[in-house]
Amino acid sequence: MYLISAYFDENTNKTLKEYIDGVAKACGNNFMIDNNVPPHLTVLSIEARDEDAVVEKASAVMKTLSSGEILIPTLGQILPGVIYASPVINEYIMDLQVKLYEALKDMEELSFSKYYLPYSWMPHITLGKTLEPEQMKDAFTYLQKSFVPLEAKIVEIGVAKTNPHRDIYSNTLAQS
Numbered sequence: 001m002y003l004i005s006a007y008f009d010e011n012t013n014k015t016l017k018e019y020i021d022g023v024a025k026a027c028g029n030n031f032m033i034d035n036n037v038p039p040h041l042t043v044l045s046i047e048a049r050d051e052d053a054v055v056e057k058a059s060a061v062m063k064t065l066s067s068g069e070i071l072i073p074t075l076g077q078i079l080p081g082v083i084y085a086s087p088v089i090n091e092y093i094m095d096l097q098v099k100l101y102e103a104l105k106d107m108e109e110l111s112f113s114k115y116y117l118p119y120s121w122m123p124h125i126t127l128g129k130t131l132e133p134e135q136m137k138d139a140f141t142y143l144q145k146s147f148v149p150l151e152a153k154i155v156e157i158g159v160a161k162t163n164p165h166r167d168i169y170s171n172t173l174a175q176s
Helices: 010-027 051-062 091-104 133-146
Strands: 002-008 041-048 068-072 074-078 082-086 110-112 125-128 150-161 166-172
Touching: 002 010, 002 051, 010 082, 010 125, 010 133, 010 150, 041 051, 041 091, 051 091, 051 150, 051 166, 068 091, 074 133, 082 133, 091 110, 091 150, 125 133
Parallel strands: none
Antiparallel strands: 002 041, 002 150, 041 110, 068 150, 074 082, 082 125, 150 166
């Protein structure tokens, strides 16, 4: 599986990393840390046979994209075991996803996760994963006390493999 993900400015990245570390400490689940998962917003999740072709097509579009601002005001969960921070969907974030999807959609031997399709997507920034019910409660208790809404900037986009996280290609976005 490959993820095409957006990455954040230094201040946002630092804050989100603190939340990831805080969730791990509060609930005792170190999945995000053990798997080297950086703070990110997954834009597309794909299965593909040809890694080089994915990088070639995606990087061509990534080089045309600019940085953009998003708001991250809320928390949520995906059952059974994911806790996340969620951005407000704005024109920038939808445009980012649509452009990348359009660049890859006609590739052979590539399939998209149905949860990461344009207009059928719940953008989220995972703060904890594989949490048991009691760990989820502990994570929420921690975040209720520490989370504050963020004004963030997406400054980089990349392709990565998962579990453990391994960056394959990344592109710093032009300043908007």
